[in-house]
Amino acid sequence: MKTLSIITGIIAGAALIYGTLDMPKWANPNSPASTHVSPYYLRHSVEDTSTPNVVTSVLADYRGYDTLGETTVVFTAGMACILLLRKRGRG
Amino acid sequence: MFEFICDHYNYWAYIGLMMIGFYAMMTKRNLMKKVIGMNVFQSAILFFYISMAAKDGATVPILEHAHNGHGYLPIDIMQYVNPLPHVLMLTAIVVMVATLGLALAIIILIYRRYNTLEEDDIIMQLRRG
Amino acid sequence: MVEQYPILIVAIPLIGSVFCPLIGRWKKTFCYYWTVLLLSASVAGSIHTLFQVIAGGTVYYHLGGWPPPVGIEYVVDHLNAMMVTLVSVVSLIVAIYSRPSVEKELPDRIIYFYTLFILQVTGYLGIVMTGDLFNLYVFLEIASLAGYALIAVGEDGAPLATFRYIIMGTIGGSFYLLGVGYIYITTGSLNMADVRELLPQLYESRVILTAVAFLTAGLAVKMALFPVHVWLPDAYTKAPSVTSALIAPLMTKISLYLLIRILFDVFQHRLYMEMLPISSIMVWAGVIAIVAGAVMALAQTDFKRMLCYIVVAEVGYIVGGLGLANETALKGAILHILNDAVMTLGLFTVAGIVAYKMGRHDLSDFKDMFKKMPITMSTFVVGALSIIGVPPTCGFFSKWYLVHGAIIAEHWTFLAALLLSSLVSVILFFRVIEIGYGFASSHAKHAHEGDAMTGIDEAPAEMLIPAIAVAVAILLIGLYNQTILSKVIEFGVPRL
Numbered sequence: 068m069k070t071l072s073i074i075t076g077i078i079a080g081a082a083l084i085y086g087t088l089d090m091p092k093w094a095n096p097n098s099p100a101s102t103h104v105s106p107y108y109l110r111h112s113v114e115d116t117s118t119p120n121v122v123t124s125v126l127a128d129y130r131g132y133d134t135l136g137e138t139t140v141v142f143t144a145g146m147a148c149i150l151l152l153r154k155r156g157r158g
Numbered sequence: 159m160f161e162f163i164c165d166h167y168n169y170w171a172y173i174g175l176m177m178i179g180f181y182a183m184m185t186k187r188n189l190m191k192k193v194i195g196m197n198v199f200q201s202a203i204l205f206f207y208i209s210m211a212a213k214d215g216a217t218v219p220i221l222e223h224a225h226n227g228h229g230y231l232p233i234d235i236m237q238y239v240n241p242l243p244h245v246l247m248l249t250a251i252v253v254m255v256a257t258l259g260l261a262l263a264i265i266i267l268i269y270r271r272y273n274t275l276e277e278d279d280i281i282m283q284l285r286r287g
Numbered sequence: 288m289v290e291q292y293p294i295l296i297v298a299i300p301l302i303g304s305v306f307c308p309l310i311g312r313w314k315k316t317f318c319y320y321w322t323v324l325l326l327s328a329s330v331a332g333s334i335h336t337l338f339q340v341i342a343g344g345t346v347y348y349h350l351g352g353w354p355p356p357v358g359i360e361y362v363v364d365h366l367n368a369m370m371v372t373l374v375s376v377v378s379l380i381v382a383i384y385s386r387p388s389v390e391k392e393l394p395d396r397i398i399y400f401y402t403l404f405i406l407q408v409t410g411y412l413g414i415v416m417t418g419d420l421f422n423l424y425v426f427l428e429i430a431s432l433a434g435y436a437l438i439a440v441g442e443d444g445a446p447l448a449t450f451r452y453i454i455m456g457t458i459g460g461s462f463y464l465l466g467v468g469y470i471y472i473t474t475g476s477l478n479m480a481d482v483r484e485l486l487p488q489l490y491e492s493r494v495i496l497t498a499v500a501f502l503t504a505g506l507a508v509k510m511a512l513f514p515v516h517v518w519l520p521d522a523y524t525k526a527p528s529v530t531s532a533l534i535a536p537l538m539t540k541i542s543l544y545l546l547i548r549i550l551f552d553v554f555q556h557r558l559y560m561e562m563l564p565i566s567s568i569m570v571w572a573g574v575i576a577i578v579a580g581a582v583m584a585l586a587q588t589d590f591k592r593m594l595c596y597i598v599v600a601e602v603g604y605i606v607g608g609l610g611l612a613n614e615t616a617l618k619g620a621i622l623h624i625l626n627d628a629v630m631t632l633g634l635f636t637v638a639g640i641v642a643y644k645m646g647r648h649d650l651s652d653f654k655d656m657f658k659k660m661p662i663t664m665s666t667f668v669v670g671a672l673s674i675i676g677v678p679p680t681c682g683f684f685s686k687w688y689l690v691h692g693a694i695i696a697e698h699w700t701f702l703a704a705l706l707l708s709s710l711v712s713v714i715l716f717f718r719v720i721e722i723g724y725g726f727a728s729s730h731a732k733h734a735h736e737g738d739a740m741t742g743i744d745e746a747p748a749e750m751l752i753p754a755i756a757v758a759v760a761i762l763l764i765g766l767y768n769q770t771i772l773s774k775v776i777e778f779g780v781p782r783l
Contacts, residue, residue, distance in 0.1 A: 072180075072185045104356050143406045143436075150440060152266060264446050
């Protein structure tokens with residue numbers, strides 16, 4: 068089991084490293100990730116949402132639905148812990 | 159060659175961290191160590207996302223007020239870090255913490271029932287009936 | 288209001304689940320009615336959306352009004368509409384069926400059980416509706432977390448089974464997130480349609496190949512493809528009956544739907560006709576899963592565990608069908624997703640009724656079942672015939688399309704595996720029917736006991752009517768399969 072896991076880990080790690088060979092340079096300002104959608108957020112954040120903090124405006128306005136989902140995740144975990152851990156009644 | 163390593167070593171570091179977490183999840187026989195390995199694994203993915211948001215010489219993505227108090231300086235996108243991966247990872251951190259909480263609740267249930275957290279002892283208890 | 292239906296399907300259960308604990312504090316039994324109310328609203332919304340999509344084509348909904356790729360988008364095309372209707376109707380049936388079982392097995396945890404039930408259905412509905420890769424991850428985690436908790440309150444041994452499920456499920460979700468990260472770093476977008484347009488010029492990139500590999504690996508863990516299926520038998524067997532009836536038909540099928548979405552819609556098929564041998568790997572994985580599932584099901588003495596291995600084999604059918612990648616096989620695979628969800632629901636509801644009556648779900652509990660619970664056993668026979676593949680039940684038609692697709696692709700091993708598993712299913716289910724009719728006992732003992740067991744001790748109506756409804760649905764889907772195929776699935780098959 069131990070050797071199987073080590074071999075799986077090495078194969079997965081090797082596959083991931085093979086994938087990074089074509090990745091953009093670290094901190095490259097012209098990478099596709101930084102030039103496709105993000106300039107829209109930076110340029111229009113103030114006029115659309117009146118917030119200079121771009122992370123807040125993306126989190127709460129442009130992608131607010133993800134934040135609603137994240138709140139639901141916390142709620143689910145809370146309900147799950149109550150379901151699992153509450154000591155049962157006295158009779 | 160050295161250039162190439164300098165440009166990509168961050169990705170390799172996070173992959174190494176990920177594989178350490180993966181190894182801990184798969185091979186350790188104590189349930190608590192598996193949970194810790196799971197946490198390390200997910201944290202490495204967080205670092206990976208954050209590292210793709212970086213830009214050379216850029217600052218945090220909060221737009222600066224102009225000096226006279228009205229309006230904002232002309233926005234140069236090269237000056238600010240990419241905000242989207244940071245937002246995604248805020249959500250992923252919350253998901254990670256929720257999963258961790260649930261895993262710990264399950265560990266409490268297992269401990270109440272079997273009085274041990276070693277997987278080998280639990281399997282022996284199950285076998286004995 | 289009408290054009291807001293795509294979001295209401297998900298939002299009504301999501302917001303309603305917050306009120307469930309409050310309603311439960313007031314009166315415990317109202318949680319059940321609240322759940323049924325919320326899920327009925329989702330069913331109404333999803334049927335309306337289905338008809339809207341059949342009449343007018345794909346429905347797009349931009350959340351918050353932001354156009355994609357800036358904001359999140361819900362895309363409902365034919366495949367989606369079928370899946371969302373399937374998920375909501377199955378959940379409603381299980382919700383109606385659930386009351387006696389929950390009151391017997393978990394009498395002091397009703398309120399929070401139903402809250403998590405609603406949350407899990409919210410997660411499933413969110414997964415099948417969305418058109419954004421990261422939003423999918425968030426709802427996948429909602430569904431997974433609720434599932435872990437619902438399984439852990441089962442019988443003795445459930446927490447350990449859940450722990451193993453948590454470890455493997457987290458690996459699956461994290462590999463998915465890693466794959467999305469690799470896609471994002473090369474394309475810069477998270478919207479599925481946008482990525483589809485940006486990818487073709489990047490097919491040479493090694494990053495994309497790794498992304499496909501890790502997305503597929505993550506989803507393979509979630510859908511219990513052999514050999515990473517090891518979490519499934521323990522988790523679904525030890526869970527409460529209502530939980531297995533909800534999760535077993537849906538979770539694996541939704542992961543298969545995700546595989547179709549990602550491999551055929553986001554990454555076009557050209558990627559792995561030319562670049563990677565994913566097609567042949569998928570067919571061989573399907574063959575191995577079918578054979579392994581069938582063989583391991585034969586060795587079980589516990590009824591629910593046997594059903595779990597059948598689920599593993601069914602996943603193999605669909606993965607193999609997707610791998611064959613000709614149009615007939617794809618039609619068969621998508622039809623089989625629909626059919627298999629309904630068949631598995633039917634069988635797991637019967638297992639739940641047996642557990643309610645007997646307290647256990649062992650094969651020996653089926654003794655003389657035909658005398659005591661004739662209607663339940665009739666629904667069981669319909670489900671069993673569907674898994675074997677006997678017309679006019681729906682299972683026959685999807686298997687027919689898969690066999691046809693295998694012949695077209697000239698993949699004889701897959702054909703042999705399909706026929707072999709039908710044979711094994713015959714053996715499995717006739718064994719149960721034999722025990723149910725009491726053929727196994729000797730004649731002398733039978734004569735003595737015949738007097739004692741004349742009473743019909745049928746299941747309560749709340750559990751029986753959904754089971755009958757599912758059996759009727761199996762027959763109806765089989766009889767009307769041509770309508771379903773021509774109206775919905777024809778357009779839902781991904782373009783090759």
